Amino acid sequence: DTAVSQTPKYLVTQMGNDKSIKCEQNLGHDTMYWYKQDSKKFLKIMFSYNNKELIINETVPNRFSPKSPDKAHLNLHINSLELGDSAVYFCASSSWDRGATNYGYTFGSGTRLTVV
Amino acid sequence: AQKVTQAQTEISVVEKEDVTLDCVYETRDTTYYLFWYKQPPSGELVFLIRRNSFDEQNEISGRYSWNFQKSTSSFNFTITASQVVDSAVYFCALSEAPPGAYNTDKLIFGTGTRLQVFP
Numbered sequence: 001d002t003a004v005s006q007t008p009k010y011l012v013t014q015m016g017n018d019k020s021i022k023c024e025q026n027l028g029h030d031t032m033y034w035y036k037q038d039s040k041k042f043l044k045i046m047f048s049y050n051n052k053e054l055i056i057n058e059t060v061p062n063r064f065s066p067k068s069p070d071k072a073h074l075n076l077h078i079n080s081l082e083l084g085d086s087a088v089y090f091c092a093s094s095s096w097d098r099g100a101t102n103y104g105y106t107f108g109s110g111t112r113l114t115v116v
Numbered sequence: 117a118q119k120v121t122q123a124q125t126e127i128s129v130v131e132k133e134d135v136t137l138d139c140v141y142e143t144r145d146t147t148y149y150l151f152w153y154k155q156p157p158s159g160e161l162v163f164l165i166r167r168n169s170f171d172e173q174n175e176i177s178g179r180y181s182w183n184f185q186k187s188t189s190s191f192n193f194t195i196t197a198s199q200v201v202d203s204a205v206y207f208c209a210l211s212e213a214p215p216g217a218y219n220t221d222k223l224i225f226g227t228g229t230r231l232q233v234f235p
Contacts, residue, residue: 031215033222041155041205043225056222090161094215104215105151105223107161 003027006091006108013081014116021076021111023091029106030095031055032074034066037088037110046089049074081115088112118143120210122226129198130234137193137229139208145169150191151209151223152182161207166215167191198233205230 004025013019025032033056034046048056052068063079078085091108119142129135141150152164165175167184175182179196195202205228213221 031221035223041228043207043209043223043228045222048220048222055220058222088159094221096214104163104166106163107153109160112159 003106004091004093004108006089006111008111009109010112010114012114012116015081015083017081018077018079019081019113020078021089021091021113023074023076023108025072025091025093025106027093027095027106029093030071031093032068032071033092033094033105034074034076035090035092035107037090039087043090047074047076078113081113083115086113086115118210118212118224120208120224120226122206122208122229124229125227126230126232128232128234131199132197133233134194134196135198135231135233137195137206137208137231139191139193139226141189141191141208141210143189143210143212145212147212149211149214150184151211152191152193153207153209154204155207155228156204164193164206195231198231200233200235203231203233 006023031050033048035043036046037043045058046060047066049068051071065077068074088110090110092105094105121140148169150167154162172184181194183192207228208226209223211221211223
């Protein structure tokens with residue numbers, strides 16, 4: 001029973017293509033996030049959504065567009081991929097409810113995107 | 117501004133040695149949350165501990181222990197009797213809001229410390 005699942009795990013694509021990464025959580029959490037881990041392992045938040053509403057957008061290029069069809073899903077669509085977009089993208093979810101399953105932050109296993 | 121500093125880029129030890137990973141944070145808030153995550157070679161982020169700023173008790177979990185010192189803004193992590201399976205990158209992180217609360221919480225990560233434990 002994976003709590004936060006991302007697909008695909010690996011994604012290799014050419015520059016200029018458009019691609020999507022999907023994320024789903026079955027924890028009942030209200031808030032979901034996308035984090036980016038660059039080649040030097042540095043982790044930085046990109047977006048957060050609370051119950052389908054965009055809350056945080058950390059000056060990410062507008063080629064990146066998150067979409068949350070419901071509070072259990074947060075997908076990341078990337079247009080016109082560039083070499084510099086190569087990274088590992090982590091989805092996460094969280095809940096303020098201390099009684100919630102996995103109170104705190106729960107991360108997915110990551111999607112390694114390679115742009116060639 | 118919020119900032120997390122992990123000055124140790126890489127540490128190498130031999131199995132059974134004790135090792136301490138340093139974490140220093142900066143925040144203007146009086147209430148904040150500190151975290152440690154482990155990233156093994158397989159790449160996933162494994163949650164280790166969460167500490168609230170108003171709870172300065174140190175914590176021990178098996179071979180792991182954490183020393184939270186508000187006076188020096190540090191949240192150090194010690195592994196006792198290290199094992200090869202402890203080899204990983206360890207991240208310290210800070211949030212100025214509880215997870216999921218107020219809709220503005222986010223994790224600020226340090227740059228990580230790579231720990232290599234040799235047999």
